[in-house]
Amino acid sequence: MNNNFKGILFYGFGGHARSIADVALSNNIKEILFVDVNARSGETFCGYPVVRDLPESLPEGWIVFPASGSGEMRKEQLEDINRRGWITGNIVSPTATIGVGANFGTACFVGHHSHVGPNAKIGDACIINTGAIIEHDCVINDFTHISINTAIAGKTRIGSHCFIGAGSVVIDGIKVTDKVTLGANGCIVKDIDESGVYVGTPARIIKN
Secondary structure, eight states: OOOOOSEEEEEOOSHHHHHHHHHHHHTTOOEEEEEOTTOOTTOEETTEEEESSOOSOOOTTEEEEEOOSSHHHHHHHHHHHHHTTOOOOOEEOTTOEEOTTOEEOSSOEEOTTOEEOTTOEEOTTOEEOTTOEEOTTOEEOTTOEEOTTOEEOTTOEEOTTOEEOTTOEEOTTOEEOSSEEEOTTOEEOSOBOSOEEEETTTTEEEEO
């Protein structure tokens, strides 16, 4: 996992972007720029500028990072980054632990005190948020957000564009289809093959 960038352009300036910036700064990244269509004139974050418009070009050694908390928006941001021929990368907290053989796509965020276990596979533009645990041999597909203090037990497969809410648990060996939202503190104890919103322990669907 490479955090050795000269600078980072964050595509977005919501709360999630600020959390990523915190991790970037803890990796001694010295130069940061936020771009957000809702930026106010003269706005800054910890002294770093927030502007409305993407630049025409970037300095050598910079990456662009899709910083939206929304999976759909991160997908659009990543597609735009690729169209422009810009480089992206993964941003990993120095307090996170990465198991042997773990594999990441691009534009992934791994937050403070999180863990990705051995032989786990993480897709593009995934969020492994603060304190989350992804255990051995798990597969987390593209644009999925594993929220704070969530535990995903071994050999579990989570689809793309999923959101697993804060403090939730998914027991070992479970398969979860695409576009599933699990509310905070929920627990998935059997496979989910229908997209929708789930809550509770055991998780039950409330909206499809």
